[in-house]
Every structure is written in C-alpha cells, then in structure tokens.
Amino acid sequence: MLLDAxxxxxxxxxxxxxxxxxxxxxxxVFGVIVLALTTALGGGIIRDVLLGVHPPAALVSWPxxxxxxxTGLVVFWFHPTVAxxxxxxxxxxxxxxxxxxxxxxxxxxxxxxxxxxACLVGMTTGIGGGALRDVLLxxxxxxxxxxxxxxxxxxxxxxxxxxxxxxLPAVPVTLVGSVVIVGLRLLALWRRWNxxxxxxxxx
Amino acid sequence: MLLDAxxxxxxxxxxxxxxxxxxxxxxxVFGVIVLALTTALGGGIIRDVLLGVHPPAALVSWPxxxxxxxTGLVVFWFHPTVAxxxxxxxxxxxxxxxxxxxxxxxxxxxxxxxxxxACLVGMTTGIGGGALRDVLLxxxxxxxxxxxxxxxxxxxxxxxxxxxxxxLPAVPVTLVGSVVIVGLRLLALWRRWNxxxxxxxxx
Amino acid sequence: MLLDAxxxxxxxxxxxxxxxxxxxxxxxVFGVIVLALTTALGGGIIRDVLLGVHPPAALVSWPxxxxxxxTGLVVFWFHPTVAxxxxxxxxxxxxxxxxxxxxxxxxxxxxxxxxxxACLVGMTTGIGGGALRDVLLxxxxxxxxxxxxxxxxxxxxxxxxxxxxxxLPAVPVTLVGSVVIVGLRLLALWRRWNxxxxxxxxx
Numbered sequence: 294m295l296l297d298a299x300x301x302x303x304x305x306x307x308x309x310x311x312x313x314x315x316x317x318x319x320x321x322v323f324g325v326i327v328l329a330l331t332t333a334l335g336g337g338i339i340r341d342v343l344l345g346v347h348p349p350a351a352l353v354s355w356p357x358x359x360x361x362x363x364t365g366l367v368v369f370w371f372h373p374t375v376a377x378x379x380x381x382x383x384x385x386x387x388x389x390x391x392x393x394x395x396x397x398x399x400x401x402x403x404x405x406x407x408x409x410x411a412c413l414v415g416m417t418t419g420i421g422g423g424a425l426r427d428v429l430l431x432x433x434x435x436x437x438x439x440x441x442x443x444x445x446x447x448x449x450x451x452x453x454x455x456x457x458x459x460x461l462p463a464v465p466v467t468l469v470g471s472v473v474i475v476g477l478r479l480l481a482l483w484r485r486w487n488x489x490x491x492x493x494x495x496x
Numbered sequence: 497m498l499l500d501a502x503x504x505x506x507x508x509x510x511x512x513x514x515x516x517x518x519x520x521x522x523x524x525v526f527g528v529i530v531l532a533l534t535t536a537l538g539g540g541i542i543r544d545v546l547l548g549v550h551p552p553a554a555l556v557s558w559p560x561x562x563x564x565x566x567t568g569l570v571v572f573w574f575h576p577t578v579a580x581x582x583x584x585x586x587x588x589x590x591x592x593x594x595x596x597x598x599x600x601x602x603x604x605x606x607x608x609x610x611x612x613x614a615c616l617v618g619m620t621t622g623i624g625g626g627a628l629r630d631v632l633l634x635x636x637x638x639x640x641x642x643x644x645x646x647x648x649x650x651x652x653x654x655x656x657x658x659x660x661x662x663x664l665p666a667v668p669v670t671l672v673g674s675v676v677i678v679g680l681r682l683l684a685l686w687r688r689w690n691x692x693x694x695x696x697x698x699x
Numbered sequence: 700m701l702l703d704a705x706x707x708x709x710x711x712x713x714x715x716x717x718x719x720x721x722x723x724x725x726x727x728v729f730g731v732i733v734l735a736l737t738t739a740l741g742g743g744i745i746r747d748v749l750l751g752v753h754p755p756a757a758l759v760s761w762p763x764x765x766x767x768x769x770t771g772l773v774v775f776w777f778h779p780t781v782a783x784x785x786x787x788x789x790x791x792x793x794x795x796x797x798x799x800x801x802x803x804x805x806x807x808x809x810x811x812x813x814x815x816x817a818c819l820v821g822m823t824t825g826i827g828g829g830a831l832r833d834v835l836l837x838x839x840x841x842x843x844x845x846x847x848x849x850x851x852x853x854x855x856x857x858x859x860x861x862x863x864x865x866x867l868p869a870v871p872v873t874l875v876g877s878v879v880i881v882g883l884r885l886l887a888l889w890r891r892w893n894x895x896x897x898x899x900x901x902x
Binding site: 342343344345401404406407409410413414424428431432433434436437443444489490 | 721724725726727728729730733734744748751753754755758759761764834835836837
Binding site for chain 1: 548609637693
C-alpha cells in the first residue's frame, strides 16, 4: 500500500525529469509527454523484456501511464515553476530510484535469476529510463558521467539480494535497500561526491 | 491480400526514408542497407519483443527483408533522383505509418493486451523504426519534434482499439484506422500543422 | 573448451574497446565499467531478447561479467598503455567478432530460426555491443561507417548457416566461420578496405 503509493511518487519524479529535459530541448507538447513516459516507464519495460514478462507491466498498468502522462503535461504548462523546484525533483528522483531498483531486484529474484543477475537487472530498472531519456535527447547518459548514481543503485540492489539470500522477509529488506539508495544519493548530492575520472590522455 | 501488398509498400517507404538519411550522413553502402532494414523493420521488432513473439516476425519473413534491403540498395545508387521524389516518399511513409500502427494494435489486442496498452504498442510499431534511425544517426528523433506524426498514429490506434471493443469486424476497422492516420498525416503536412512548444526558459 | 576460452578472450577484447572509448569520453570509473559491460555483453543480450532466452545468458554467467568488469577496471587504470596496444586490441576484437557471430548464428539455428533470420541474429550478436557503445557515447556507430566489419560478420554467419543446412558437424563449421570473419577483418584492416560511399548530394 505505502510502497505502491511511493512507487507512483517515483514515477512522477522520473516523468518530471524527462519532461523538464524535453522542454529544454524544445520538443513540442507531444514529445514532452513521450519523454515523460519513456523516462518513467523505460526502466521497468527494459526489466520486463530482459526477464520475459510480456507485455511489460508498465504498459498494462493504467495508473502508471496516467501518472507519467499527466506529470508530463503539468511540466509542459508550468515548467518555469518546475525548474525552480530542482531540489524537490532531485529528492523525488532519489526516492524513485530507490523503489525502482529494489522492486526490480525483487522481481528478478522471484523469477529465479541468480543474485548477481538480479542486482544487474535491478540497477538497470532504476537507471534505464534516464539513460533512454538522454539517448533520445542526444546526450551522453548523465548516469555514466555524474555523481554517485549507479553506485548507489548497485549498493541497494546488493542489500536486497543479500537479504533474500539470508531468507529475511521481503518488505523490510526492500525498505532498507531503498533507504540505502536514497541516503547514498542524497549524501552524494549534498557533498558533491563524484567518482574518479581517468587521467587525461596525451594523444 | 491488398493489406499485404500495402504493407510491403509501407516497408519500402520506411526503408527509403532510412536509406536517404543514411546517404546524407555519408554512410557506406552497407551502412545504408542496415539503416534501411532498421527503419523498415525496427518498429515491428520492438513490437514483437514487447509482446513476446520470438523470433520477431520481421526477421523470419523474407519478403520484408528483401523489400527493405533492395530499397536500400536502390536508394544508394539513385539517391539524387530519390531526393527529388520527396513528396512521394512522404506519401508512402504516411501509408506505411497507417498500416504499421493498425497492424501493431491488432496484433497486441489479439495477444490479450488491454486496449490502452495495445494503442501504445501500435503507436510504437509505427514510430519505433524512425526513432531508431534517428538515434543511430545521432539526431533527436523527428517524431518528437515535428508536425503531427505520433498524434496521428495514436488516433488511428484508438480507432482500432475502439472498434475491437465494439466487436466490429477487424478488416474494415483496420482500414478506417489506417485512413484516419494517413488523412491526419497528409493534412498536417499540407497545412504545416505543428504541436505547440513550451515557452522558452529564461534561465 | 578451447571455444569457451576464446570466447572469454573475445569478451575481454570487446570490453577493452568499450572501456577505451569511455575513457576518451571522460566518463568516471563507474561509467567506464558500465561501457565495458555493455560493449562486451550487449550483443549477446540483444540476441537473447530477440530469441526469447530469459534472462539473457550474459547476465546469468558470472565469468562473462567478471572478465568484462575486470577488463574495464584494468583499462581505467592503465589506459595510456592500452592505447598503445591498439593493434593487439584490434586483433582480439576481430577474434571476438568471429566467435560472437558464429555462436549467435548457431544459437538461433538451434532455436529453430530460418537460416536468413539466424544470419541476421548472428550478425547482430557480433555488432550489437559496439553499436550500443557508440550510441551511448553519442557517436554514429563505427560499424556503419568504417571498413569491412559487418560484411565480414555476415560472411561468417552465412558459412555457419550453410554448413548447418548441409548437415555438417557444428564445431568445425563454427571454426571455419570464425576463421572467415577474422581473416576478412584483418585483411580489411591491413589493406584499408572500405565499402563505397554514395556520391555527394549537391543540395
């Protein structure tokens, strides 16, 4: 119940990040909605395609579609206001990341994937939508370049897989995994942590 | 029979649009053929991956492959002529869009997808190939930026889903849906309709 | 046994090419590892998604993941040295291409795909990872622009499909197909063969 409500919050946050990026790229209203849908639902669709869930849950669940689409429209109309809410959007995005990654990992484990595969699938669920957003807008995916994003996702996925390995109950494990992700992500934003970059090539 | 022939026309039109874009991007002959195949067959492959049809029909059907590949070769050799046929290519592309979207929606409904999911899958079938083409050539997908393209696709998909809901026979419904798409698309091109773009951001 | 070992060599070579490209694009250490994994495993994942193998073998096989990830890390630390090994990387990449294409074609045939579909799937297995790498780094895929790469892959795939059609034993056919690919690829590099490009458009 609470997790379901939080998941819709995460979808709205992901949709908002896609829509804001689309508005900045001067897409029309339809492009903005498509980007909102793609960013919010893309990770889950990739997960279901990898795991063989047909058709993908994100396409069959109308609340997901409605929340993502309406968020896209709202951003289109009120985007100067949304642009000012940058901190709120980052917070919601961290919550969405936490829930998507842990839900993806749990789904993969439930379908019999080995733990390391489940972690990869869970991470992909969380970061796939944003990567699609950036590829469609012709950017190198942010997740590959900035701050501790995918690492936070991976840590949470490992927590869920380890909890499952120990036979702990699923709901608290999912919550702890989500909190780890949200916490690491906010810490990284707050302290401006970045992963190291290789020394520059001379040639 | 007529629908099958029209579908091959649509594939040739999509293949031509991919090949023309590839020639403009200075790809070699093989790249031109790959772009022709990807643009013509990409939407159907995405549809089959989402719906769990393995292997995708587009890879198993040699007439599709042959038509798309030969179209790519023809464009490579005669592209200055093809470039002059811009209006004919746009007309064929509209017909291809109409047939791909309605066929995709019908396929999804037949596999038991709910109506809104079938509409999304149908739309994706129609616009997916062109989106792949633009991503491979490092463009922001045209469908997100220009004219009434995806909206026309969505309207036709809704017609098909609604007709199916009312229990109307499939062939006339598919035809009406295709006519709606082709009509909207040509109207949009003729009247230079575009969807609205958000006001410019100051910051 | 020998084929398995060679396959790991191919994965390491593909991972190295992804990691070198990521270092050049100034990604952080995590982005370098993700690019290494994507380049090395992407082709196989696309193959399994097309053929309906869930979850994809590349995600379930820990040696693949370990070799690709460690290669990414090694390149991150020693990339000036790796950059000097360009010839060795190209040789390993050709071996990887040969093994991936023939393995992909064999897998598709084993799952009942018709020969031309199996050739396309095999070719996609070999060139898909590199195409993903280039799309993520916002490049037009190299395979579409340069040298005899996809053509070599296609020739090897046809050898495997034809051998299968004749009922020849799988292991020698796979070896011959791989040798054809590696040979064509090295010849193309050595003689600087390129496929023809269309005459320039005036307009």
